[in-house]
Amino acid sequence: MKSLPPTPAGLDQAAALLRAGELVAVPTETVYGLAADATQPDAVAAIFRAKNRPADHPLIVHLGGLEQLSQWAARIPDCAWPVIEAFWPGPLTLVLPASARVPAIVNAGQETVALRWSSHPLLQALLDRLQRPVAAPSANPFCRISPTAAEHVRAHMAGRIAAVLEGGPCNVGIESTILDLSGLRPAILRPGAISAAMLQPYLDLAERAAPEAPRVPGNLAAHYAPRQPCYRLEASQVPAHAHERVWQQAAVLAIEAVAPPCGWLKRMPPTPDGYAQALYAALHEADASGCPTVWIVLPPNETPWRAVRDRLLRAARPWGG
Missing domain, CATH: 3.90.870.10 (DHBP synthase)
Structure with a gap:
């Protein structure tokens, strides 16, 4: 190349x-x-x-x-x-x-x-x-x-x-x-x-796409994924899982610091635009970190974060314990 x-x-x-x-x-x-x-x-x-x-x-x-x-x-x-x-x-x-x-x-x-x-x-x-x-x-x-x-x-x-x-x-x-x-x-x-x-100021947007809407890129349930197994959890779920051994060996993406320590931590920007700009580079880094799994602590489930969460929900599966 x-x-x-x-x-x-x-x-x-x-x-x-x-x-x-x-x-x-x-x-x-x-x-x-x-x-x-x-x-x-x-x-x-x-x-x-x-x-x-x-x-x-x-x-x-x-x-x-x-x-x-x-x-x-x-x-x-x-x-x-x-x-x-x-x-x-x-x-x-x-x-x-x-x-x-x-x-x-x-x-x-x-x-x-x-x-x-x-x-x-x-x-x-x-x-x-x-x-x-x-x-x-x-x-x-x-x-x-x-x-x-x-x-x-x-x-x-x-x-x-x-x-x-x-x-x-x-x-x-x-x-x-x-x-x-x-x-x-x-x-x-x-x-x-x-x-x-x-x-919205320019269009009368439908709340959701019609069932017969055209097929488009990026809409598969699983997409944007690292090679390593990748899991997601809400910030409120971290205390329940952070003492698990798999967490302590994992590469973690999170806005806030996490405790106890994980294997590798990437602190993500706290704004939707900043997070979006950094997201895929961070996932590439996590994939190359040598950690056996990647965990993503999701950003807030709020409207400004919709596009970022869309990518994360497709890249990672929920942790089942």
Whole structure:
């Protein structure tokens, strides 16, 4: 795997690899994405092989600008435009009716497509060179911890992809909010940095997605998981379990200090945005700590923490004693 610098020459190399049908890991403001030219079905198919990702799990298409939106969406409802004006480019993915040009392998043969315009300057510069969108899920093996730094990509995707474009750490840290605008009423299909409270002034949001809502990335019950067994518990449950031997040998992620001591402790930021930015890097550290298990003391079960808790509830299973 080549490491490409964040320079004009590095961007030119990344664009050339993508045109040739290769896979390149690219930085975004959320997590590193595994990019392929979205107009080349064979290149997109290589994403699924590299990640061991099921073919029925659709991909997000990253646009190079608003001018590409109408090329990939068959219809853009009026309610989309205030949201686009407020939050694009940024960590928001819109699910819209797919145009005829969307390859079936990109959207798993559905009638919808997930579209995003990233705010990351390197990805914008790359797409400007490429002059076409890329399909790009997170650049990690399927269901494992998402990468928020190039070293995470190198550690887990070496030998599977052509290159990684170096872009430093991701400043949001968790995947984009996915907003479904293809149905009768807008609904959030995956929480992220753009919260329901932020969207509510622009939309009449449904409280929950309809049963027939499109399939989207990141909604499996188990996802974002370390290789080591990973358990979760609420802060109020810690006193009941902290004297167990498994706890004393574990890697623990917690906002507050824990007692008695555990095997390895990562103190997490006390704010939702700070926690989100640090989350996946902390899980990668815990996975590499040498501890036999990872335990996560969950942050508060409050609305501002919804996106973070969504990731943690999928990454870890409840401790059964």
